[in-house]
Amino acid sequence: MKTKQLFFFFGITLFGILSSCSKDDDPVIKKPIPDPEIMSIIQNIKEDSLQKYVMELESMGTRFALAPNRRDVAMFIKQKFEHFGYSATLDSFEISVYYGGALNVTWQYNVVATMDGTVYPDSISIIGGHHDCTVRASSGDPMVSSPGANDNASGVATTLEVARVLKLAGVEPTNTIKFITFAAEELGLFGSKDYARKAYSAHKKIKMMLNNDMVAFWSLPDTSNWTVNIIDYPNSYLLRTSAEQVCKTYTSLKTVTDNTYQNYSDSYPFHLNGFEAIFFISDADDPNYHTPMDLTTACNFKFCREVAKVNCVLLLQNNFEL
Numbered sequence: 001m002k003t004k005q006l007f008f009f010f011g012i013t014l015f016g017i018l019s020s021c022s023k024d025d026d027p028v029i030k031k032p033i034p035d036p037e038i039m040s041i042i043q044n045i046k047e048d049s050l051q052k053y054v055m056e057l058e059s060m061g062t063r064f065a066l067a068p069n070r071r072d073v074a075m076f077i078k079q080k081f082e083h084f085g086y087s088a089t090l091d092s093f094e095i096s097v098y099y100g101g102a103l104n105v106t107w108q109y110n111v112v113a114t115m116d117g118t119v120y121p122d123s124i125s126i127i128g129g130h131h132d133c134t135v136r137a138s139s140g141d142p143m144v145s146s147p148g149a150n151d152n153a154s155g156v157a158t159t160l161e162v163a164r165v166l167k168l169a170g171v172e173p174t175n176t177i178k179f180i181t182f183a184a185e186e187l188g189l190f191g192s193k194d195y196a197r198k199a200y201s202a203h204k205k206i207k208m209m210l211n212n213d214m215v216a217f218w219s220l221p222d223t224s225n226w227t228v229n230i231i232d233y234p235n236s237y238l239l240r241t242s243a244e245q246v247c248k249t250y251t252s253l254k255t256v257t258d259n260t261y262q263n264y265s266d267s268y269p270f271h272l273n274g275f276e277a278i279f280f281i282s283d284a285d286d287p288n289y290h291t292p293m294d295l296t297t298a299c300n301f302k303f304c305r306e307v308a309k310v311n312c313v314l315l316l317q318n319n320f321e322l
């Protein structure tokens with residue numbers, strides 16, 4: 001091959017290489033670029049705040065749904081939202097369950113804080129998690145001691161912290177955002193069933209529901225393998241994939257989707273009523289699950305902070321004109 005031909009060949013080959021390096025192939029260009037305004041908001045999500053909320057909820061002794069302090073628990077969370085500058089309400093409903101050999105009829109209280117949408121107030125996005133907890137009978141009496149730090153003060157803390165930083169940012173959403181902590185989940189998803197059923201009957205437009213249940217357990221400090229399980233439903237595939245993209249862009253979290261427990265938390269009744277919901281849970285077996293050892297000291301709040309960031313970014317991307 002002569003020199004001139006060689007240059008021609010090189011030219012063609014180089015052009016071929018360059019043109020095959022599309023944006024999709026280049027790992028540097030492919031890495032998602034975070035939005036600076038979103039970054040400046042989520043950097044206010046604090047590990048210390050999350051830990052403090054969980055510790056305060058744990059210190060109530062028990063948050064078992066049939067315990068006499070159930071309204072106090074709801075009031076405590078309501079006042080937290082109000083302290084951040086929200087209007088919040090207790091959304092009450094009655095349940096009948098067999099427990100301790102008798103039928104227990106009790107009033108239960110979901111807590112609902114609202115940030116009104118400025119353009120589409122009827123369009124609603126929900127972030128939440130259940131505030132009650134329990135322990136297995138073999139490990140103790142839930143009426144007496146049920147700390148529920150990971151399950152699920154962590155989900156409540158995530159909801160509270162996202163509410164705090166969105167208010168702090170001073171941004172107004174185009175759609176309405178509701179921050180909800182659900183009652184009596186452990187007895188049969190009662191709080192979310194009641195809320196989702198009423199929303200469906202009233203023809204509410206719930207565009208997304210983000211459920212957080214057990215989002216603070218990870219035993220290892222090394223962030224390289226931290227993984228959140230993002231559970232989805234047949235109608236929420238797109239919401240789950242956008243959550244995966246957010247994890248990649250804004251957090252150190254890896255993602256997995258294992259739907260084994262999709263029917264066992266507050267996202268499920270929303271799905272059953274036709275709303276798009278996803279469910280965040282640490283992809284790790286918590287050895288303290290439903291025992292008196294589910295304590296703040298066993299939680300990893302750096303992990304929890306990453307999950308809170310994902311929730312916050314999804315709300316920002318879907319409800320704000322930044």
Ligand SMILES: [Zn+2]
Pocket residue numbers: 130151152185213214
């Ligand atoms: Zn739970």
